[in-house]
Amino acid sequence: MKYILLIYGDERKWSSLSAEQMKAVYEGHLQYTEEMKKAGVYRAGAELKPVSTATSIRFTDGKTRTTDGPFAETKEQLGGYYLIETDNLEQAISWAEKMPGLREGTVEIRPLGMGD
Amino acid sequence: MLLSRLVEEVFRNDGRRVLAGLIRLTGDIDLAEDALQEACIRALDRWPRDGVPNSPGAWINTVARRVAIDRLRGAAFTSLPEHLAAPSVEPAAREVIEDDRLRLLFTCCHPALAPEAQTALALRTLGGLTTREIARAYLEAESTTAQRLTRAKNKIRAARIPYEIPPREKLPERVLAALAVLYLIFNEGYASTAAPSLLRVDLVAEAIRLARLTVELLPAEEEARGLLALMLLTDARRPARVSAQGDLVPLEEQDRSLWNRAAIDEGRRILEDTLRRGRPGPYQLQAAIAAVHAEAPTAAQTDWHQISALYSELLRCAPTPVVELNAAAALGMAQDPELALAWMERLGTAGQLARYHLLPAAQADLLRRLGRTDEALAAYRRALELVTNASERRFLEARLEQCVRHRAVSMSANPGQGA
Numbered sequence: 001m002k003y004i005l006l007i008y009g010d011e012r013k014w015s016s017l018s019a020e021q022m023k024a025v026y027e028g029h030l031q032y033t034e035e036m037k038k039a040g041v042y043r044a045g046a047e048l049k050p051v052s053t054a055t056s057i058r059f060t061d062g063k064t065r066t067t068d069g070p071f072a073e074t075k076e077q078l079g080g081y082y083l084i085e086t087d088n089l090e091q092a093i094s095w096a097e098k099m100p101g102l103r104e105g106t107v108e109i110r111p112l113g114m115g116d
Numbered sequence: 117m118l119l120s121r122l123v124e125e126v127f128r129n130d131g132r133r134v135l136a137g138l139i140r141l142t143g144d145i146d147l148a149e150d151a152l153q154e155a156c157i158r159a160l161d162r163w164p165r166d167g168v169p170n171s172p173g174a175w176i177n178t179v180a181r182r183v184a185i186d187r188l189r190g191a192a193f194t195s196l197p198e199h200l201a202a203p204s205v206e207p208a209a210r211e212v213i214e215d216d217r218l219r220l221l222f223t224c225c226h227p228a229l230a231p232e233a234q235t236a237l238a239l240r241t242l243g244g245l246t247t248r249e250i251a252r253a254y255l256e257a258e259s260t261t262a263q264r265l266t267r268a269k270n271k272i273r274a275a276r277i278p279y280e281i282p283p284r285e286k287l288p289e290r291v292l293a294a295l296a297v298l299y300l301i302f303n304e305g306y307a308s309t310a311a312p313s314l315l316r317v318d319l320v321a322e323a324i325r326l327a328r329l330t331v332e333l334l335p336a337e338e339e340a341r342g343l344l345a346l347m348l349l350t351d352a353r354r355p356a357r358v359s360a361q362g363d364l365v366p367l368e369e370q371d372r373s374l375w376n377r378a379a380i381d382e383g384r385r386i387l388e389d390t391l392r393r394g395r396p397g398p399y400q401l402q403a404a405i406a407a408v409h410a411e412a413p414t415a416a417q418t419d420w421h422q423i424s425a426l427y428s429e430l431l432r433c434a435p436t437p438v439v440e441l442n443a444a445a446a447l448g449m450a451q452d453p454e455l456a457l458a459w460m461e462r463l464g465t466a467g468q469l470a471r472y473h474l475l476p477a478a479q480a481d482l483l484r485r486l487g488r489t490d491e492a493l494a495a496y497r498r499a500l501e502l503v504t505n506a507s508e509r510r511f512l513e514a515r516l517e518q519c520v521r522h523r524a525v526s527m528s529a530n531p532g533q534g535a
Contacts, residue, residue: 052270052271055228066227068228069230
């Protein structure tokens with residue numbers, strides 16, 4: 001079963017880290033990815049650019065409107081994702097719990113639906 | 117001429133055109149601005165030694181491009197080859213550059229940018245206004261404007277908003293935003309909130325030029341033609357609009373023989389062609405109102421009934437508080453000042469125009485015409501608290517003084533009435 005792990009955290013905290021701290025987090029992710037690859041569960045993953053670069057297309061009555069940014073100002077922003085394939089949710093949760101560099105925040109696990 | 121003055125003049129004449137090309141080349145507004153500035157510095161260094169090139173604008177353009185490309189490659193600037201030192205301008209190259217500014221307009225108006233950022237960015241890159249001037253125009257802190265601009269520029273770079281005229285199928289929805297920004301640039305030039313003088317002719321000219329390009333690009337877009345006609349008809353009044361002392365002259369007191377007849381004729385021709393297509397919109401209607409004013413030989417002969425009818429139509433398709441205020445003022449001139457005053461009173465209570473000096477100014481004008489001098493005085497004082505432009509302020513002060521004198525005269529004539 002494929003799952004997407006959506007990583008939410010406070011962008012401001014992330015950008016206030018020192019260069020050294022950031023480097024440590026990136027190294028954590030490299031290692032994490034390696035582990036996933038070894039276990040055969042890694043499918044894809046990436047860091048997202050800050051939410052200030054986001055564009056939203058809002059649909060109303062089937063019509064689209066393009067706007068700057070996301071609509072709600074939230075405390076936690078989507079900062080990256082991993083796409084993994086495991087036997088079940090328990091295994092996905094175990095991987096999510098090992099998310100490096102996340103002291104505060106949320107990892108949302110969503111199974112992929114049809115069309116994957 | 118002092119060399120620094122010459123460079124300044126080249127910058128003023130060619131800077132924005134060169135900048136637009138640099139932005140297209142690099143996809144990075146900050147880098148483009150830096151490269152242009154660097155080229156001007158180099159000109160100050162080179163021209164005294166090598167002589168001023170035949171075409172200073174083209175020299176600046178070439179050097180700025182090399183600086184930008186070298187920065188993109190991360191390489192240090194190497195000296196300019198001799199054959200590029202004084203390049204000539206080919207007509208074909210010029211046309212491409214003209215298009216750059218239209219592209220830049222659509223980039224600035226991209227819906228993925230916040231609306232306030234769109235206008236600020238257009239005023240900055242196309243209008244050449246400084247961050248401080250834009251901040252003053254929007255009555256906000258300079259740091260707020262600076263942040264807005266930085267964020268917008270970063271987003272263009274990071275999300276890769278393209279520098280292009282949008283694809284055909286997207287043009288109709290994009291063009292209205294572009295027209296709105298052009299109208300704002302024009303207004304900032306015609307009634308400057310930022311500059312000490314009322315007019316910024318360079319901004320007016322740039323807005324008209326870009327409106328012409330937009331009409332060429334979209335010949336079927338009636339509102340683009342409407343906007344061009346509106347700009348021409350409004351700008352035609354420019355020579356009569358400011359006195360020799362730099363003071364604002366209201367429409368009814370303007371010397372109509374000073375109006376630019378050629379601009380009026382062109383504006384009317386464009387408007388008539390466009391209205392015949394039978395798809396009126398806000399810009400066409402505003403142009404029609406300007407045309408009615410232009411047709412009146414004297415202020416007293418103005419067809420206020422027609423203007424009032426046009427404002428009602430405008431209010432139906434663009435129901436904004438400012439349009440409503442104008443509709444009320446036109447009604448006051450066409451038939452019933454009392455009714456107009458009551459309407460303005462309601463507008464004031466609604467609150468959206470609370471910071472808009474022209475609401476109390478319009479009330480004051482009607483009260484003055486009705487001879488209700490004390491109330492007019494109070495309204496002029498309210499307007500003076502809100503006005504930002506210096507020459508509009510002087511105009512309101514002069515009106516206020518007129519009222520004071522008028523009251524003094526009528527009080528001495530009827531001593532019983534005062535108090």
